[in-house]
Amino acid sequence: MALTTKQKAYIALAATSFLWGTTWVASKVAVINAPPLQVSAMRQFIAGLIYIVFFKLKGEPWPTPKQLKPLLIMSFFLLIIANGFATWSIKYISSGLAALIAALYPLFVVIIEMIFYKTKNTIATFIGLLLGLAGICVVFYDNAFHHNSSDYLFGVILALIAMLSWAIGTIFVARKKLNINPYYGMGWQMMLAAPFIFIMSLGTGTNISLTQIPAQTWMALAYLVILGSCIAFVCFIYTMKHLPAAIASLYAYINPIVAMLVGYLLLSEKLTINILIGTAITIFGVYLVNHSLKEVPTTEPIENEI
DSSP: OOOOHHHHHHHHHHHHHHHHHHHHHHHHHHHSSSOHHHHHHHHHHHHHHHHHHHHHHTTOOOOOHHHHHHHHHHHIIIIIIHHHHHHHHTTTSOHHHHHHHHTTHHHHHHHHHHHHSOOOOOHHHHHHHHHHHHHHHHHHHHHHTTOOSHHHHHHHHHHHHHHHHHHHHHHHHHHOOOSSOHHHHHHHHHHHHHHHHHHHHHHHTOOOOGGGSOHHHHHHHHIIIIIIIIIHHHHHHHHHHHSOHHHHTTHHHHHHHHHHHHHHHHHOOOOOHHHHHHHHHHHHHHHHHHHHOSSOOOOOOSSSOO
């Protein structure tokens, strides 16, 4: 019996949720024995090249100088800082915690817009903000007794900076409409980000030659590029076309859970009842914020999601 379009869309939603959740774990595997910023630069370059070549073969024109300027700004916030620092953070914290921190970005979109754009919000929005922040505090509190090193704190700070940068980039995208295919534009964002992230990596003094990169890093990179950056996006586009936006966006609440469970199973990352409770509170808070706003600034996700 052939599947209906709606059934295929739900399968695509499940695939998106799982694949983007596991990209956090794959990134963790990739950076265990390789410099994280170098890994991020390589990933952006390879994935960006694939997208650009694909759309050029379909006849897309080269971006104009007018289009390149906002693409560079988006690349700075969404990839150079957000993706680069998120990948860097996973060197020091668990993939599940990094994914959960990244999931907080809608809360900070609301906070930034309240401060700088004087937007009005409902009581449910404020309840969601409080729950989201309270939940992440529970997770931090539970981890604090097991990670007292400066490396752990550094990783958390990197993840928070990445999440905040993603929130700022999200607002920029929502307020700046580009006359370019968004997925072709995303390929250019990746390509523009790659050299900057590589320069940042050189600044850390940790870069290694390509021959020194271990096989597990190459395999993780292949997973990130092929499944995370390509196949998952195809699935996401399909869900957006055939399911209501509220349902298609459910992947964002599932990603951190997938990252935590897969990280626990494959990498023996710490998972306690307190972490699970804190995660549930955080995700519910983010859900309340998203669904209490009349207009939520959104952007096409670039692995938020790493």
